[in-house]
Amino acid sequence: MHLEPRLQLPLAWPFGFLTVTGAYRYTRYELENLPTGFDEEPERKIGMGSIDGGLFFERDTAWRGNPVIQTLEPRIYYLYQTFADQSELPRFDASRLNFSFSQLFRDNRFSGIDRIGDANQVSTALTSRYLDADSGREYLRASLGAIFYLDDRRVTLSGLPSDDDRHSSSALVAEFAASLATHWNLQTRVIWDSHDNQVDESAYTLQYRRDNRHIFNLGFRTRNESQDISQSDVSLYWPVSPQWSFIGRWNYDLEFTRTIEGFAGLEYNDCCWQLRLMGRRFIDNPANRIVTDVKADTGIFLQVVFKGLAGFGNKIDSVMEKGIRGYRVETYR
Numbered sequence: 001m002h003l004e005p006r007l008q009l010p011l012a013w014p015f016g017f018l019t020v021t022g023a024y025r026y027t028r029y030e031l032e033n034l035p036t037g038f039d040e041e042p043e044r045k046i047g048m049g050s051i052d053g054g055l056f057f058e059r060d061t062a063w064r065g066n067p068v069i070q071t072l073e074p075r076i077y078y079l080y081q082t083f084a085d086q087s088e089l090p091r092f093d094a095s096r097l098n099f100s101f102s103q104l105f106r107d108n109r110f111s112g113i114d115r116i117g118d119a120n121q122v123s124t125a126l127t128s129r130y131l132d133a134d135s136g137r138e139y140l141r142a143s144l145g146a147i148f149y150l151d152d153r154r155v156t157l158s159g160l161p162s163d164d165d166r167h168s169s170s171a172l173v174a175e176f177a178a179s180l181a182t183h184w185n186l187q188t189r190v191i192w193d194s195h196d197n198q199v200d201e202s203a204y205t206l207q208y209r210r211d212n213r214h215i216f217n218l219g220f221r222t223r224n225e226s227q228d229i230s231q232s233d234v235s236l237y238w239p240v241s242p243q244w245s246f247i248g249r250w251n252y253d254l255e256f257t258r259t260i261e262g263f264a265g266l267e268y269n270d271c272c273w274q275l276r277l278m279g280r281r282f283i284d285n286p287a288n289r290i291v292t293d294v295k296a297d298t299g300i301f302l303q304v305v306f307k308g309l310a311g312f313g314n315k316i317d318s319v320m321e322k323g324i325r326g327y328r329v330e331t332y333r
Contacts, residue, residue, distance in 0.1 A: 016055040023048040048081045067133040075125045083118035120151040143175045183210045209326045230254040235324040249323040276303040
């Protein structure tokens with residue numbers, strides 16, 4: 001059982017925003033078949049408070065001969081979360097989240113609720129955009145940010161805190177996105193660890209997206225933390241006739257020379273109903289084991305949707321939304 005009442009005060013003005021949040025997190029487990037001496041009904045009580053504020057500055061300028069607005073958006077986020085010993089709590093679905101720009105403003109560094117991290121930290125970030133003065137279309141965005149820790153982190157997935165949990169600051173994360181041409185976009189992310197003097201992660205994605213049915217993505221990602229990762233990723237959703245479309249993805253690990261996820265299928269779509277048939281091969285690795293030790297799963301999926309009515313087989317929607325960057329599930333009424 002997990003209860004999490006929150007009280008939030010959001011304030012917004014044309015020049016900025018300020019959000020103050022307070023929360024109390026209570027968790028209780030009922031466990032069975034534990035070794036002697038372990039509590040079968042452990043509890044966890046955590047208090048949390050945060051202050052999130054930002055400002056918006058803008059000026060008129062030009063981009064490719066067109067009038068645009070350039071923004072400068074500083075943001076600061078303070079998070080305090082009390083410590084609770086969680087070493088004897090079960091870990092059903094908790095894992096450490098990959099560090100990213102959005103992670104700067106989350107109130108938990110773990111996924112799930114089996115681990116809730118203690119925190120006394122300040123996140124700072126700066127974003128600048130170039131926006132079309134008439135339509136608001138974003139031509140370019142650049143962001144830079146980091147976390148500064150006022151206390152060492154004590155909560156871990158298991159075992160004692162690592163050296164990274166004692167650093168006074170996080171890695172530096174930078175994100176860049178640009179509209180190269182009509183329907184073409186480039187996105188990059190680089191995470192630089194000043195403590196180890198190395199790039200922890202880099203990712204690059206080139207995307208063509210004309211609409212929700214004309215999507216092509218080409219990506220490459222590297223990571224140099226606990227285990228080296230070097231992956232390519234190709235995905236698309238493309239019509240081959242007025243009613244038929246091809247959907248597919250190939251996410252390949254160059255380090256271990258094997259497919260992480262691959263799927264391919266066909267979609268039939270007309271005014272009244274929709275049918276999708278997909279074959280998929282993927283690696284499900286919830287325990288973060290070495291990829292070569294994990295056996296790949298395979299499956300065949302079928303989805304039928306009668307527009308305006310209920311359908312069955314919505315698993316394919318979830319696979320496509322996660323696997324094809326830019327695809328959004330459509331709702332038929």
